[in-house]
Amino acid sequence: MRAFLLACWLMCLSTFSYAHKASDSYLTLAASDTGLVTVRWDIALRDLDVLLSLDANNDRQLTWAEVLVKTNAIQQLAQSNLQLQRQQQDCTPYLFNAPLAIDSHTDGQYAVLTMTSQCVTVGAWAVKYQLLANVDTGHRGIVNWQPAQQSAQTLVLSANNGFISLEKVTAQHSFMDFWHEGVSHIWAGYDHILFLLSLLLPVVLVRQQQSWQGVDDWKKALWDAATIVTAFTIAHSLTLAVAAFHLVSLPSRWVESAIAASVIVAALHNLRPVLDRWRWVLAFVFGLIHGFGFASALSDLTSGTDAQLLALVGFNLGVETGQLAIVAIFIPLAFLSRNSQYYQRGILTGGSLMIASVAGLWLCQRLFNLTLIAG
């Protein structure tokens, strides 16, 4: 025994990666309103041969005739290895309503079974999948489940003795995870907050003869804030999506540096405003760059998966929520103190200078990869 085990022992130690994939079968299950389920099941001819010895003359060349002659056995296999339930009641045995057919997948030719089963009209769906159980533990059934009136989903099943629910249960969970990440990213990443604050600082003021005055109407301030926030949102959502789907990619060092630069520009702009009511243009242009920054945070979260769409939407909504929270806290406070010297000099001028210098330090450390301050 010992000597035998040693054979292929050493060469098997290499982590050399595998050839094509392990065994899969592909299922489409479509349910109608009346509880009728139409099934298309693609099973690899190779796997059918292991289970049913299709290759009758054992020449390892599988002909169509050899498959056809085993049609009954193949259908029997389908009956016994895929069971549907609704409301914990078994659905009827399958009716095979189309002749056996053949289709090709990346790893070879598959037999295609088309069949229907009648289930009760209401209740939760479940499936029991047992193909190649006890024969191939690597085998998976890849199910495209299309319930009536609901969006389709894909599940990966391994052969199992029990029923697996087809109802969505985990949906909100991970979506909320990404949402939380979005919120915390905008709150933890001071650069985004400072950029937004720099642009929002003057919304409660109007510029008159080289000096600032408080606005009379809070609606005007709110409208101004809304245009800025919207422009920023549209711009960063745009580039976030573009980057998340790998359509464009920029070196993260330059993105981070450009974000720092955008904060400097936004802050200094408050000292010598040129765009005034057109600050939303600034928000839009630099928002494009901030989007790339969000994208790298997002890609850290989703690395290893291609789970981009859900993550993207959740994360982006999280960012917007965090952003609205900032606006909701800042605007009322600013509006109340808008006419004071404290706000106009201390916060607007002093604050902008401070923001610009912090961002200046960020720019240096991001450009030259030094560590001077946090962030």
Added chain:
Amino acid sequence: MRYVLYIMLLAMSIEQGVFAAPRVPSNPQEVLERLPEKVFVPAVINAQKPDLTEALTQAQTLLAHSQQTGDPRYLGYAEAQLKPWLKQATIPDDVLLMRARLRQFNHQFANALIDIAQVLQHQASHPEALLLQASIYQVRGDYPQARSACQRLRSLSTLMLALVCEAQVDGLNGQSDKAIVTMTQLLPSVKNLDAEQQAWFYLALGDLALRRGQLADAERYYRRLDMNNPAALSSLSDVLLLQKRYVEVQKLLANYQQHDALLLRLAIAEKALKTSKAQALEQTLQQRFAALRLRGDNTHLREEALFAFYVQDNVSKALTSARANWQQQREPQDAEIYGLTAQKTQSTADINLLKTWLKQTGLQDVYLSPLNRVAAGVKS
């Protein structure tokens, strides 16, 4: 997380047209599929009284066959052979060890180590368990642990294995001069080893030379391997690709297109030669990777990163795969592609992460020195 997977899979299945139109062949004599050689009789495990020796022999044969053909179906068959014993309260050591090997192939390194630890509890100097443990620690970049596993092999009968094992670790771990001396001294006695041990030795020596940048030596050692073995073919192709000897790679791999890792190397060569086949190969690989992702398989991330980088020219996608791969395995090749893509995208965070890791572990590899140069310019 599972829901995320569903969405992604759905999007992909639509995109890839997984469910294409089937056909009903008109000629009954049409050959649909060339089936592989029959090495597998599923009836054995359905027996009422499963026979442990028989099952282990079967599993071993299937594992060897899987290694030879590169077909992962045989891994699933092999594991299924063990099923009756895996349900037991105490799993026999040989079954645990076999499961550990299968888990290693499926990149379940942590679980494999647990199985091995159990075996070693019962048999402290079990050579196969120690060698497997050493190789998993190497893959994970845990060199002190790998070295200690090798050292425990130093009994008389397995001294040679211990020395090669230690030299492998030394070679990775900043002592490649010492390692090459040891291996060269062992060279004259290699002919006394059995065929498989010889192959293992030359593969290790070739890898060592390769990471020292001694390409001619590496090639010489790899060429002593059986050129029907996919691992050998892959190593040799890598040496040739490094020297831009694409035509030779083309010839070497022309008949191994079933094997993803080899097809990938062929695709790199065909692309460099700008042949008419290049595009078709790219498409085939893309479909195969998509099919792997669809089943939730993540054992191919290194290859996917290499594919994105060398064949698709998509650096950012390559970085994403290389970064995810880095969470699983940390062999020199993994560090190389991760470093390369991080550098190309100037991703400072990734470069620094890798640099810190290199400093901690002392991994030695000439192909990582460009990274050190860049990283040195970027103070952390």
